[in-house]
Amino acid sequence: xxxxxxxxxxxxxxxxxxxxxxxxxxxxxxxxxxxxxxxxxxxxxxxxxxxxxxxxxxxxxxxxxxxxxxxxxxxxxxxxxxxxxxxxxxxxxxxxxxxxxxxxxxxxxxxxxxxxxxxxxxxxxxxxxxxxxxxxxxxxxxxxxxxxx
Amino acid sequence: xxxxxxxxxxxxxxxxxxxxxxxxxxxxxxxxxxxxxxxxxxxxxxxxxxxxxxxxxxxxxxxxxxxxxxxxxxxxxxxxxxxxxxxxxxxxxxxxxxxxxxxxxxxxxxxxxxxxxxxxxxxxxxxxxxxxxxxxxxxxxxxxxxxxxxxxxxxxxxxxxxxxxxxxxxxxxxxxxxxxxxxxxxxxxxxxxxxxxxxxxxxxxxxxxxxxxxxxxxxxxxxxxxxxxxxxxxxxxxxxxxxxxxxxxxxxxxxxxxxxxxxxxxxxxxxxxxxxxxxxxxxxxxxxxxxxxxxxxxxxxxxxxxxxxxxxxxxxxxxxxxxxxxxxxxxxxxxxxxxxxxxxxxxxxxxxxxxxxxxxxxxxxxxxxxxxxxxxxxxxxxxxxxxx
Numbered sequence: 001x002x003x004x005x006x007x008x009x010x011x012x013x014x015x016x017x018x019x020x021x022x023x024x025x026x027x028x029x030x031x032x033x034x035x036x037x038x039x040x041x042x043x044x045x046x047x048x049x050x051x052x053x054x055x056x057x058x059x060x061x062x063x064x065x066x067x068x069x070x071x072x073x074x075x076x077x078x079x080x081x082x083x084x085x086x087x088x089x090x091x092x093x094x095x096x097x098x099x100x101x102x103x104x105x106x107x108x109x110x111x112x113x114x115x116x117x118x119x120x121x122x123x124x125x126x127x128x129x130x131x132x133x134x135x136x137x138x139x140x141x142x143x144x145x146x147x148x149x
Numbered sequence: 150x151x152x153x154x155x156x157x158x159x160x161x162x163x164x165x166x167x168x169x170x171x172x173x174x175x176x177x178x179x180x181x182x183x184x185x186x187x188x189x190x191x192x193x194x195x196x197x198x199x200x201x202x203x204x205x206x207x208x209x210x211x212x213x214x215x216x217x218x219x220x221x222x223x224x225x226x227x228x229x230x231x232x233x234x235x236x237x238x239x240x241x242x243x244x245x246x247x248x249x250x251x252x253x254x255x256x257x258x259x260x261x262x263x264x265x266x267x268x269x270x271x272x273x274x275x276x277x278x279x280x281x282x283x284x285x286x287x288x289x290x291x292x293x294x295x296x297x298x299x300x301x302x303x304x305x306x307x308x309x310x311x312x313x314x315x316x317x318x319x320x321x322x323x324x325x326x327x328x329x330x331x332x333x334x335x336x337x338x339x340x341x342x343x344x345x346x347x348x349x350x351x352x353x354x355x356x357x358x359x360x361x362x363x364x365x366x367x368x369x370x371x372x373x374x375x376x377x378x379x380x381x382x383x384x385x386x387x388x389x390x391x392x393x394x395x396x397x398x399x400x401x402x403x404x405x406x407x408x409x410x411x412x413x414x415x416x417x418x419x420x421x422x423x424x425x426x427x428x429x430x431x432x433x434x435x436x437x438x439x440x441x442x443x444x445x446x447x448x449x450x451x452x453x454x455x456x457x458x459x460x461x462x463x464x465x466x467x468x469x470x471x472x473x474x475x476x477x478x479x480x481x482x483x484x485x486x487x488x489x490x491x492x493x494x495x496x497x498x499x500x501x502x503x504x505x506x507x508x509x510x511x512x513x514x515x516x517x518x519x520x521x522x523x524x525x526x527x528x529x530x531x532x533x534x535x536x537x
Contacts, residue, residue, distance in 0.1 A: 031468060058428055112470040118432045135429050 025130040028114045032123070032130060035113060040085075040103050044128040047081070050148060051123040054086035054102075056111050058119035063091050066120040066136050069144040071096040078148050087111055122147055179493040180532040183513055186229060187528040211510045214259060225262070228510060235262060238282035242267060256300075256308035266309055268318070270300040275309075275316065275352060288347065290318075294354040295343065297323055301374050310342075312383040315400065316352060317342045321374060330369070330422040337365035341374050341387070344401055356401040359387045362394070371420035371434060378446040378453070388444035388455055391417040395444065395455065397487065407487035411457035411479060414439060436473045437461045447509035453483040454514075456506050457492075474501035480514075482534065493534060500530070 029044070036042040052070060054063065071093065074082065079100065086092055087105040096102075110117050115133055122134040124147075134140070134147060211228050216239075225235040258266040267276045273290035298320035301308060310317040322339040326332040340357035359375060375387045384404065387396040393410035396403060418438055424430040439460040446453055459477040464470055475497045482491040500507075500516045508515040513531040520527065 027468065057432060062428070108472075112472070114464070114468050114470075116429050116433075116470070118429045137426060137428070139426075 025133065028133070029125075029128075029130045031114050033128070035109060039105060039107075039109060042083070042103075044125050044130075046127055048124070048126045049081050049083060050078075051125065052082060052084045053110060053115065053117045053121040053123060054084070054088050054091060055117045055119055055121070056087040056108055060091065062136075062138060063088070063119050064093075065138070065141060066144065067091065067093060067096055069141050070120070070148065071099060073145040073148045074099055082148065085110060087117075178496065178499075178532075180514075180534045182530045183533050184531045185518075185528060186515075186531065187526045211512075213508075223265070228508070228515065229512070235280075237262070237265070237278070237280060239278070241282065241284060242276060242278060256302055258307065258309040258311055260311050264311070266311055266316070268300065268309055270302055288316075288349075289351045291345075291351050291353045294345075295320070298339075298343065299323060301341075307377055307379075310377075310379050310385060311347070312379065314347045316345050316347050317358070317385065318345075318354070319374060319377075327425050333369050333422065334366045337361040337372075342377075342385070358385065358398040358401045358403075359396065360403075362389055362392045364392075365389070369420050369422050370417060371425070371431070376441075376443045378444050380446045380453075381448065381451070386444055386446065386453060388441050390440040390442065392441070395453075395483075395487065405487060407483065409453075409455050409481055409483055409487070409489060411441070411455075411481055412492055413457060413459045413477075413479060415460075433463055436476070437463050437471075443506055445507075445509055449509065449511050451485045452490075453487065454507075454509065455481040455483065457481060458502065474503070476502055478502055478506070480507070491534060491536060 033044050036044065054067070074096075082100065084096075084100050084102040085105060086102050087108045087110040089104065089106075092102060115121060115123060115130075116135070118135065120136050122132075122136065123130055124132040124134075136144070140147075212225050212234065213228055214223060214225050216223055221238065221240050223237040223239055224233050225237075226233045256268045256270075260266065263280045265278045267278065268274075268290075269276070273292060273295070275288040275290060276284050277286045279285045301319035301321045308319045319341060320343050321341075322336045324332055325336040339361060341359035341361065342357060343354035344356040344358060345352035345354045359377065361372075361375075365372060370391045372390050375389045377385050377387055379385050383399070385398045387398065388409070389396075393408060393414060394406050395409045397405040397407065417440075418434075420434055421430070437460065440458050442456045442458060444453060444455045457479050459479070461471055461476045477494065477497055479492050479494045481489060482493070484490050495516070499519055501519055503517050505517075507517070510531065513533050515529045515531055518528045518530055
């Protein structure tokens, strides 16, 4: 009888912990989806997508470097899954702007999201959810091609 | 009927009482707005403007200076009249700088209209330009006495001062390696200005001033070089970002350490050196931590003003990042003996943080009002601080 109670207690505890623990990036997903809808009439899709978010603030030299690598990594294959959003109207090179469509956020709402957009951030989504958030660092530049595959 | 009138009167009384309570509860500004001034926005050359703006406080006769990059001219105009009162052509100097110096920064010190000093940090030359725009004297900067330092061009504050035939140049020690936490001790064991006699054609820097506070050698705060101002007596006042005290130098002698602590200052959080490559951490630290920034001297009232940016949460209750310009800030006012006489809180909703914070003028302190995004003019309030 006592053993049964202990098992029941542990099960209940595990269930409560699991129920309380929200899925990763749930708050970020909700806010980002709302942002996409309000600013651009977009929404997160079921298929895999990568959002390239370009902040207003950050290290300008680093951002130029990331965007140069990103620009070199864009090809006919991956371009369908890449969505560029920028709140910075000086950093994007003409080369990149001619290659891809860039959604311009003139209000700077991008920089206020929970995703903590600084420099350039890659947000990978699938099944209408955020899967991964990559805050690019200088040591990541060589990995960019892989991230955008 | 009588009862009805009584009811109406009671209601009216209650309404007046409520309004009066609400009015008293509303936060009042700790100053009086004397006048509002709106000036049409001008196109400036961006980077060079920073350096010129930093010298405005030194002229302090309600005159601002700005560099017209297109026409290579240095303009002086009255803040309140918005008219150019003097233009100095800088063709000779600008051509020289464009050719030899790829740096966009143009540190200068305006001693008076006929003595304007420019520093060329590539070729290590100091120029003096007169009202006609001619270089009337130049000095070579000795490379031996400056070999351990960079000239601090990136400071948003003054880089050069000239006073009593001495030149003061802001510097940064070369030793910091951002991958090695042991090196910062060495960097902050250093003065922030070098001093040289101007009697000779080569400036040899045998003296210095503005040493970093000793605790900067053991505690890392990702600090900027100090903000400085020069007063009527030729004293330079140093304000370091995480130090409650200010330091007053007469030439190379430290003549006073004064308590200029903000009532909003608590213990400052240290910067985690191991995260100095993490831009998100860095941005959060810079935008959200409390710090002292600019210090000004008011030639009109003989007072010193020190700015304190209050600590701020990174996100608001709606999970949106708080914007830097909406950080709360205050002005600590010190009298001529460096005694704190008042601290006024500035409401960022009306006066958001901007590069200059404010400007002391003969009519009072000039604060930039919150701007509409597409507005074609900048509007300012001239305020009178209530000292009672």
